[in-house]
Amino acid sequence: MDDRTRTELEAATFRALMHHLMVKRPDVQNIDLMNLGGFCRNCLSRWYQEAAAERGIELTKDAAREIVYGLPYGDWVAQHQTAADEGKKAAFAKAFAENVGPKG
Template identity: 85%
Template sequence: MDDQTRIELEAAAFRALVHHLMVKRPEVQNIDLMNLGGFCRNCLSRWYQEAAAERGIEMTKDEAREVVYGMPYADWVAQNQTEADAGKKAAFEVAFRENVTGSKSGV
């Protein structure tokens, strides 16, 4: 497979993932994604922002989040985020420390 085709397939897979999380499964909580998978929508938006920066494209955290959430982050939180229980919060602290803290790219 040539590089351009690989890039196009990777981009299509990213768009499908974002669409899935944005449209098909907005009720899936970021804390559950982080606890189970070691990443969440915020990680995806950070990776997007970092990729832009590597190419000399300035992008704010809010702009990158809007790409992933399909709307301003605060709007998504108001519409979809629920309060996590103490067990999920404790698991998140571990998952965040293992997958994000001290790592530029997250996972």
């Protein structure tokens, strides 16, 4: 497979993932994504922002989040985020430290 086709397929896959998280499953909580998968929507928006920066494109944290969430972050939180119990919060702290923590 040539590089251009690979890039196009990767982009299509990313768009499908974003559609799935924004439209089909906005009920899936970020804390559950992080606890089970080691990443969440905020990670995706950070990766998006970092990829833009690598190409010399300025993108704020809020702008990157709006791309990933499909609406301003605060609006998404108000519409979809639910309270997490102490067990989920503890698991999140561990998952965050293992997967996001300080860059090495």
